[in-house]
Amino acid sequence: MVDQNLSVPKYWRKIPQYYRLTAVKCRKCGRVYFPPRAACECGSREFDEYELPRRGKLIEYTVLRSVTSDFEKQRPLAFGIADLGGVRVFGQLVDCPNPDKLSEGAEVEVVFRRVKEDSDYGIIYYGFKLRPVKGCW
Amino acid sequence: MAVGIVGWGAYIPRYRIKTREIAEAWGDDALRIRDMYLVEEKAVGYIDEDPVTMAVEASRDALTRAGIAPSEVGAVFAGTESKPYAVKPISSILIDALNLKRQVYSVDMEFACKAGSDAIVNLMGLVKSGLIKYGIAVGTDSSQGEPGEHLEYTVGTGAVAYIIGSTNLVAEIKHTYPFASDTPDFWRRDGSPYPVHGEGFTGEPAYFRHIIGAAKGLMEELGMKPNDFDYAIFHQPNARFPVRVAQMLGFPLEKVKPGIVVDLIGNTYNASALLGLAKVLEEAKPGSKILVVTFGSGAGSNAFYIETTDLLPSKVKLARTVSEMLEDKVYIDYSLYLKYRKIIKMIHG
Amino acid sequence: MRNSALGYINGFAITPPGRYYDKGYRELFAEVALKALEAAGNPDIKAIYVASALSELTGEQLAIGNVLRDYAGLRNIPSIRIENGDGSGGFAIMTALNHLASAGNGCMLVVGVDKPHEVISLKQNKYASYLLDSDYEAYFGATPVALAAIMAKQYMRSYEYKYEDLATWAIKMHERGAKNPYAYFKRAAKLKDVLDSELVADPLRLYDVSPFVDGAAALVLCSKPNPNDLAIGVVNYGFGASNSYFASRNDYTVLSSVVEAAKAVGPLEGFNGVVSVHDTYSIFGVLALEALGLCKRGSALRLLNEGYFDQGGRVMVNLDGGLKAVGNSMGASGVYQMVGVVMQLRGDKPFNGLNAESAMVEDMVGVDQESVVFTLRVVK
Numbered sequence: 001m002v003d004q005n006l007s008v009p010k011y012w013r014k015i016p017q018y019y020r021l022t023a024v025k026c027r028k029c030g031r032v033y034f035p036p037r038a039a040c041e042c043g044s045r046e047f048d049e050y051e052l053p054r055r056g057k058l059i060e061y062t063v064l065r066s067v068t069s070d071f072e073k074q075r076p077l078a079f080g081i082a083d084l085g086g087v088r089v090f091g092q093l094v095d096c097p098n099p100d101k102l103s104e105g106a107e108v109e110v111v112f113r114r115v116k117e118d119s120d121y122g123i124i125y126y127g128f129k130l131r132p133v134k135g136c137w
Numbered sequence: 138m139a140v141g142i143v144g145w146g147a148y149i150p151r152y153r154i155k156t157r158e159i160a161e162a163w164g165d166d167a168l169r170i171r172d173m174y175l176v177e178e179k180a181v182g183y184i185d186e187d188p189v190t191m192a193v194e195a196s197r198d199a200l201t202r203a204g205i206a207p208s209e210v211g212a213v214f215a216g217t218e219s220k221p222y223a224v225k226p227i228s229s230i231l232i233d234a235l236n237l238k239r240q241v242y243s244v245d246m247e248f249a250c251k252a253g254s255d256a257i258v259n260l261m262g263l264v265k266s267g268l269i270k271y272g273i274a275v276g277t278d279s280s281q282g283e284p285g286e287h288l289e290y291t292v293g294t295g296a297v298a299y300i301i302g303s304t305n306l307v308a309e310i311k312h313t314y315p316f317a318s319d320t321p322d323f324w325r326r327d328g329s330p331y332p333v334h335g336e337g338f339t340g341e342p343a344y345f346r347h348i349i350g351a352a353k354g355l356m357e358e359l360g361m362k363p364n365d366f367d368y369a370i371f372h373q374p375n376a377r378f379p380v381r382v383a384q385m386l387g388f389p390l391e392k393v394k395p396g397i398v399v400d401l402i403g404n405t406y407n408a409s410a411l412l413g414l415a416k417v418l419e420e421a422k423p424g425s426k427i428l429v430v431t432f433g434s435g436a437g438s439n440a441f442y443i444e445t446t447d448l449l450p451s452k453v454k455l456a457r458t459v460s461e462m463l464e465d466k467v468y469i470d471y472s473l474y475l476k477y478r479k480i481i482k483m484i485h486g
Numbered sequence: 487m488r489n490s491a492l493g494y495i496n497g498f499a500i501t502p503p504g505r506y507y508d509k510g511y512r513e514l515f516a517e518v519a520l521k522a523l524e525a526a527g528n529p530d531i532k533a534i535y536v537a538s539a540l541s542e543l544t545g546e547q548l549a550i551g552n553v554l555r556d557y558a559g560l561r562n563i564p565s566i567r568i569e570n571g572d573g574s575g576g577f578a579i580m581t582a583l584n585h586l587a588s589a590g591n592g593c594m595l596v597v598g599v600d601k602p603h604e605v606i607s608l609k610q611n612k613y614a615s616y617l618l619d620s621d622y623e624a625y626f627g628a629t630p631v632a633l634a635a636i637m638a639k640q641y642m643r644s645y646e647y648k649y650e651d652l653a654t655w656a657i658k659m660h661e662r663g664a665k666n667p668y669a670y671f672k673r674a675a676k677l678k679d680v681l682d683s684e685l686v687a688d689p690l691r692l693y694d695v696s697p698f699v700d701g702a703a704a705l706v707l708c709s710k711p712n713p714n715d716l717a718i719g720v721v722n723y724g725f726g727a728s729n730s731y732f733a734s735r736n737d738y739t740v741l742s743s744v745v746e747a748a749k750a751v752g753p754l755e756g757f758n759g760v761v762s763v764h765d766t767y768s769i770f771g772v773l774a775l776e777a778l779g780l781c782k783r784g785s786a787l788r789l790l791n792e793g794y795f796d797q798g799g800r801v802m803v804n805l806d807g808g809l810k811a812v813g814n815s816m817g818a819s820g821v822y823q824m825v826g827v828v829m830q831l832r833g834d835k836p837f838n839g840l841n842a843e844s845a846m847v848e849d850m851v852g853v854d855q856e857s858v859v860f861t862l863r864v865v866k
Contacts, residue, residue: 014621019193019234035622035731051236060738062635064628064687066695068615069608071627073476073483074184079632081733088733092626094183095151112193112234113185115626124221126189126230127626137467 006118011125018127021052021110023087034087054110056084058132061099070116082108082130092129096136107133140261141309141443143271143302144203144452147415148194149295149402149462150182154474156290162471163285170290175376179293179403181469184477187221188277191296193234196273198456199298200235202307203271207235210300211269212242212260216252216407218325219280220245227277235273242269249323250372251433252276253297253407258313258439260301271302276407283331284480291375293403297411307449308418308427310441312359316350317437324435334434340378343436348372348382351438352430359442363387367425370396370413372432374404388428395420396429401463414443416459423447490865491719492583496593497526497706498825502668503699503813505603511538511545512557514702515599519558522595522704529593529708533585534565537578537598539817541567543613544604554599563595568817571617572766574598575703575820576849576858580723582707593708598818602698610698617852619731631695631767633732633853635687638769640738642689645784649689653680654791655768656693656810663811665836670699670813694768699813703821705828717865718828724750725858732853741770744777744848747859754779754861758800759844760830762823764857765808766850774848775803778859797840805830805837820849824860831864 016022023034024047031040032050039045061080071077078093093099094113108130115125155178160167171177182191192215200207213235215227228243242263246252253276260272275298282292301310322343323334335343348371356362363369369388371379376399383393396413398405405412410431417427427443475481499521501514509517515536523531534555541550551565568578575598582594602610615624618633638652656675663669675693683692711717726746729735735742748754761780765771775786780801781794789795795803806812806826809819827845830837845862 010621015233017622018625020236035619060636060639062632062639062687063685064632064635065684066611066629066631066686067608067627068612068624068629069606070612072608074627077627077632079626079628079636081636090623090626090628090731090733094185112190112197113183114187114190115185124187124189125625126234129185129626 002121004118004122006123006125008123011123019112021084021089021128023050023052024048025050032087034089052087052089053085056082056108058082058102058106058108059088061093061102063099080108080130084110093132094129095131098136101137102132102135106135109133138265138303139306139309140264140301140303141306142299143205143305143307144199144201144300145415145418146195146198146202146298146456147296147412147459147462148191149180149459150186150191151465151467152181152183152469152477153178153466154181154469154471158471159289174291176291176400176403178401179291180295181474181477182279182294184479186279188217188219188279188296189221189227189230191279192227192231192275192277192298195277195296195298196231196235196275199273199300201456202452203300205271205300208238210237210241210271210273212263212272213237213275214244214246214256214259214272215275215277216246216254216256217277218247218249218252218406219278227275231273231275248437249433249435250406250409251431251437251439253411254431254439257299257301261310261313264301264303271300274299274301276411278406278408280406281325281331288332288334291399291404293405295402295405295408295412297408297415299411305448306446307452308443308445310443312355312442314351314355314358314440315437316347316354320436322434322436339434343434344374344378344432345382345385347436347438348430348432349386351440352386352428355440355442365426366392366428368396368417368421368427369393370410370417370427370429372410372430373397373399373413376400398459398463412459418445418449419453419458419460421445421449423449491721491863492723493586493707493709493720494711495705495718495720495828496708496712497522497524498704498828499525500668500703500822500825501701503670503701503815503822506601506700507603511541511547511550511599511601512554514601514700515554515597516558518702518704519560519595519597522706526593526706526708527712529706531560531563531595532589532592533594534560534563535578535582535594535596536565536567537574537596537817537821538567538600539569539571539574540600540602540613544601570856571851572814572816572819573849573851573856573858574817575823576847579705579820579824579860580725580858583720583723586707586709591709593706595704595706596821597702597704598815598821599702600816600818601700602816603700622731630853631690632687634767634769635690637738637773638689641769641773644739645787647787650677651787651791652768652772653677653693655765655771656680658790658796659765659804659808659810662805663807666807666811667836669807669811670697671807671811690767690769696766696809696814699815701813701815701818701822703818703825705821705824711865716832718831719863719865721861721863722751723858723860724748724752725856726750727856728854730855739773741773741777741850741854741857743854743857744774744850744859747848747857748778751859751861757844757846759802759842759846760805760827760840761801761803761846762827763804763808763848764819764823764850765804765810766814768810770850771804771808774850778846778848802840802842823847823849827862831862
């Protein structure tokens with residue numbers, strides 16, 4: 001069989017987070033965590049699932065030119081930190097060749113995209129990315 | 138039981154390439170090409186977009202317009218001819234991307250460009266029989282156009298999703314009529330990267346025969362004439378065919394034009410006519426009578442008679458509209474086109 | 487009489503960092519281990535601590551201590567491999583000091599060794615990305631320099647600095663490296679060189695990024711000093727942690743794990759002597775100075791540009807050239823830093839005439855994940 005370089009289970013169990021930004025909300029104090037975690041800072045270990053909103057504001061960004069072997073053909077990669085309903089999330093910025101044209105606090109929406117694939121025969125990883133609603137051109 | 142559309146969504150990627158760019162790369166006369174197909178430019182997805190990602194975007198918008206919870210969906214069927222996995226369905230990824238429940242019927246369908254509409258027909262059956270309350274039909278394609286071959290001028294990228302149900306309809310699907318045969322006008326062998334077609338053979342024996350067969354069959358059964366319809370939307374491999382078939386059937390141009398999108402985004406295959414319908418739903422008044430006839434090579438057509446309801450206008454602005462997405466565009470050149478479409482031969486992704 | 491230090495550095499050795507296509511983990515380890523042991527008078531070693539971030543990734547070796555020990559001819563000494571990314575060195579030293587304390591007496595051998603150049607640059611970047619959150623940061627293609635770039639942007643905007651101000655870090659590190667025979671980059675750099683260099687992650691350019699190097703550095707840590715030599719003691723250490731997921735942090739202009747570590751090792755007010763900060767990227771060097779409390783928040787870059795941290799001042803920073811000029815040997819980097827300040831305290835060439843009696847070493851994991859800060863003194 002072809003050598004599988006990307007783990008399937010490691011991706012599959014994160015599908016709720018990668019596809020739907022499923023965070024956890026502490027039942028006791030209401031604090032929301034993304035990425036999810038096992039225990040709240042208030043001490044409680046009981047959480048409810050909570051999908052982050054798919055619109056937010058861009059806090060900061062950068063464009064990475066020195067990428068890793070997995071992303072060689074996708075360079076450069078733009079990354080941003082977005083505030084989605086009060087929760088800060090890190091992700092790739094897409095559909096934005098000129099991010100320097102963005103104003104601070106620019107509106108972004110969450111989109112569903114391919115992240116990478118394991119050559120021509122292995123699995124395709126999908127996940128969320130951040131797309132500035134306008135202003136990148 | 139009245140069955141029809143509860144919500145709909147569409148997705149057209151942002152990038153465009155002008156047919157002129159492609160003609161220049163291959164030494165064709167750009168004006169002659171434009172005249173042949175009446176396609177100015179076509180939509181192109183970014184490297185990280187594919188029929189799955191577009192299906193997710195269109196379906197999410199459809200759910201928003203339908204105003205139903207994902208857990209109420211009982212089936213998701215995806216029609217496509219450009220699946221990223223030959224074996225592993227788009228519909229399975231949609232289940233988790235849309236947070237549908239596990240108890241859901243799901244399958245991908247293939248009948249060239251017709252499968253998206255086949256998904257609609259099948260879901261109508263599941264709804265009518267009471268097996269499901271709502272189902273999502275998706276038509277999504279990022280189809281393969283062989284570089285330097287004429288299909289490259291018209292192959293576009295896009296997706297559309299329709300939620301079929303029997304309550305809170307924005308448009309009722311009052312009648313359907315299929316017409317199919319073994320007509321090899323266009324095909325892609327297993328393992329082959331690009332399709333092969335019969336040029337002129339794709340016209341009369343395929344596209345025209347089946348669309349006319351389905352349209353006439355439907356109108357006869359209903360006792361309706363072209364005058365009775367407000368809109369006629371046909372499958373759009375280019376901008377000339379739907380206009381010609383409309384003429385042949387007796388539909389005036391002004392009833393066909395609103396549903397034509399191919400001139401700006403190319404042939405989106407399984408989305409094609411259904412994208413035209415999505416655009417028409419954005420402008421149609423309640424009580425509009427719409428004829429939609431899809432076509433898939435191989436070959437077959439599904440004709441639908443659809444009537445819009447009072448619920449329609451309030452749903453239009455709840456999500457991205459086709460009109461907005463047609464305007465939201467950025468031009469790329471042929472080199473970026475090759476890179477985004479992954480046509481450049483790589484040893485690894 | 488109680489020891490005034492947690493441990494004494496009785497022997498040390500380094501290999502000049504570089505690209506060693508002709509030497510593997512074993513050869514590099516043996517070179518420095520045996521030299522350091524000899525310098526310490528070949529004492530009995532209770533344990534070997536191997537600090538390495540990449541031994542599985544580029545050396546394809548688990549439990550590396552076993553093969554290293556064998557190759558160096560050291561028998562029956564337990565070996566413990568410490569991995570904490572590019573902070574492995576500092577954490578190995580910390581662990582060895584703890585072991586020394588519980589043992590009550592004896593010596594420990596700490597060796598940092600890593601070989602990024604067994605693989606090509608794109609692979610090095612991939613392994614560097616393992617320092618970030620694998621599932622939520624590296625998954626999307628992020629590497630540490632991308633996050634460092636975000637910190638640089640926020641810092642420069644908050645305190646109204648221009649990129650030219652930040653470029654000074656590289657210039658000063660190269661200046662120091664030019665005088666250091668074991669630095670990887672021995673050529674001085676001008677502002678134009680920095681500004682013309684390629685963008686890595688905007689605004690950071692090639693000169694802002696320490697180069698990956700293969701390297702090995704060893705320390706012999708003992709509970710008692712060598713009576714025949716200058717006694718350099720590790721007086722204290724402190725360590726701190728920040729939250730792992732970068733976006734969740736409250737302030738992207740502070741290295742909060744270094745702040746915590748400095749608080750734990752403190753008090754550091756009025757410190758004067760030599761300092762080594764872990765400048766994986768120029769901005770990390772700058773922010774570390776503020777986090778250590780050596781200057782007020784927002785002022786480090788200005789003071790750097792005024793020459794405040796140069797040789798001859800009260801607080802002399804990265805006199806060896808830092809990770810920028812010496813190189814980033816990943817797991818070994820913290821041990822190189824320690825050796826550097828030891829040489830500075832001893833006045834060994836090229837660090838003659840400093841007359842420094844105290845030193846501080848800050849080693850950091852990844853992008854402010856965790857840090858350990860050591861204070862050292864010449865013990866009379």
